[in-house]
Amino acid sequence: MVNISLISTLVKKEFIEVIRDKSLGASLFSILLFMGIFLFTTRERPSYLMNTFIPYISLIIGLIVGFSLSNSIVREKREGVIETILCSPMKLKELWLGKTLSISIMSAVIAVLSTCIILMLNNYEPDLTMIFYILFTVPFFILACIGLLSLIYFYLGMRQIQIANYILFISIFLILFTILKINITTEITWRTINIITSFSVTTFIITFYIIDYADIEKIILTLE
Amino acid sequence: MEQPVIIVENLVKKINDRFILNNISFNVERREIFGYLGPNGAGKTTTLRIILGLMRPTSGKALVLEGNLSKDINLRRKVGVILENDGLYNKLTAYENLDFYSRIYGVSNSSERDRRIKKLLDLVGLYDEKDKKVGYYSRGMRRRLAIARALIHDPEIVFMDEPTSGLDPEAKIIVRNLIFQLARERDVTIFLISHDLDEVERLCSRVAILVGGRIVALDTIRRLMHSLERRSIEITFKNMQDAMEVAKYLDNMGILYNLRGNSIRIFYQDSNISRVLKPLVMMGLKIIDIKGNVESLYDVYLKIVRGG
Structure with a gap:
């Protein structure tokens, strides 16, 4: 169905590109800034609040990095690389999967590491639920979101992508603002983990199958 | 008689009730350099995209080596492509770019990959620049590397969309000589879209001229010039x-x-x-x-x- 060797070639190439790209440094800097602000504002707070914030913080860090790295799809569309790749034996699905996996892996690694640093600096000892959430639920959620975002980026024209970027950014900030403003005390439980993981897996599987029916002509026409 | 390597028959493409291509038919023979000319918006790139399987025709057919590139993934291994953009990764070096594309086209043996990459870099005169990131390359160097990229899997046919556009006269001559060398020494069939008529006149054996989505002339350059001379x-x-x-x-x-x-x-x-x-x-x-x-x-x- 999909050629694993092609996908691993693409993932390896993406890693090399991201390491050499200055935009990764920029997103790491924003994360450090974000973490600094977060650590400063949560220093005096009780530990139950940490339990409330951590789930959101890890997701937001992962999504911001993923969002920033996904711009490589837009750049490659503009530079005609996607069109050249689509003329090769690599299928659209393999291209999508390679991009999604590489971006998600990098975003998830950064999100998990940043969360661990925040936890350590706050002397917070996570329970088994929290560990499972950070190590499995967060990466799956990031994978699902990046998969969906990549598919959207393939289909949208350059102008539409700019509009979508604004909408996404505003949404992330609104969510963050709402979380910080209202006093949510819901803790991460196995039930919430199940809901988020199921949602992520379902979204990813649906996107995985939708890409089979993707219209390459529509993608090509967005290049103009 | 040998079957043509590219067969385009009664090709029609309509977008929003507008005819982009209107009943296009032509064949390209093996080892031929075929020029495809026309003013901007005539439908040249649309024809190429349909042949490459990137767009669907409204009616008619476009076959390459008797198959359809949109359906037959393995057939794509026999075709090289240089589109308007070079299709190169700026953050990778010339060597890494060619290595990536050779893997994608299924050149699995690493020593064979290395041999091909070095040979092609030498052919396009970029061997000494192989470890430089492509982002630092000039337009002419990028174009030459794009030619190497299109040849990395030893294709039978190479489709080129304005390979010398935006190049200075010296770079144009280098790329033009490369194209000529390809057809002569490697027996590659070349489908060349170009605005540079001097280039077409020097390189192509036959041309098709497309105006408003219709082919208005299709012949050898010598006969075309004679008939309208x-x-x-x-x-x-x-x-x-x-x-x-x-x-x-x-x-x-x-x-x-x-x-x-x-x-x-x-x-x-x-x-x-x-x-x-x-x-x-x-x-x-x-x-x-x-x-x-x-x-x-x-x-x-x-x-x-x-x-x-």
Whole structure:
């Protein structure tokens, strides 16, 4: 169905590109800034609040990095690389999967590491639920979101992508603002983990199958 | 007789009720350099995209090596592509770019990959720059690397969309020689879309001229030029009166001319120039210069495109 060797070639190439790209440094800097602000504002707070914030913080860090790295799809569309790749034996699905996996892996690694640093600096000892959430639920959620975002980026024209970027950014900030403003005390439980993981897996599987029916002509026409 | 490697039959493409391509048909033979010309918006890139399987035709068919590139993934291994953009990764070096594409095209043996990459980098004159990131390459170097990229899997056919566009004259000559070398030494069939008529005239054996989604001319360059050729001779006289006297004579003979001051440009067909020149010499007019003009592909192209 999909050629694993092609996908691993693409993932390896993406890693090399991201390491050499200055935009990764920029997103790491924003994360450090974000973490600094977060650590400063949560220093005096009780530990139950940490339990409330951590789930959101890890997701937001992962999504911001993923969002920033996904711009490589837009750049490659503009530079005609996607069109050249689509003329090769690599299928659209393999291209999508390679991009999604590489971006998600990098975003998830950064999100998990940043969360661990925040936890350590706050002397917070996570329970088994929290560990499972950070190590499995967060990466799956990031994978699902990046998969969906990549598919959207393939289909949208350059102008539409700019509009979508604004909408996404505003949404992330609104969510963050709402979380910080209202006093949510819901803790991460196995039930919430199940809901988020199921949602992520379902979204990813649906996107995985939708890409089979993707219209390459529509993608090509967005290049103009 | 050998089957053509590219067969395009009655190809129609409509987008929003507008005909982008209207009943296009042509064949490309093996080892041929086929030129595909036309003004902007004529439908050249759309034809290429349909042949490459990136767009669907509204009706008709486009076959490459008797197969359809949109359905047969393995067939794509026999085809190389250089589109308007180079399709190169700026953050990777030339070597890494070629390595990536060779893996994608299924060159699995690492020593074979290394051999091909080095050979091609040498061919396009970029061996010494192989470890430099492509983002630092000039436009000409990128174009040469794109040619190497398109050849990394040893294709039978290479599709090129304006390979020399935006290059300086020296880089154009290098790329042009490379294309010529490809067809000669590697037996590669080349489908060349170009705006550079000088390039097409030098490289292509046959051309198709596309205007408004229709093919208005399809032949060898020699035959096209012959069928539309309008030879002319420009004679400059010492004074204007002589030129006007000749104009009167040409009017009587029914010969087409263009009078400009003391110069007259006489248009003639085939070998009737002596019929025109002999009486002029007999008239004892003072001629100070005679220039002969043979039309280039550029003149023929303009005539066809403007419906002349």
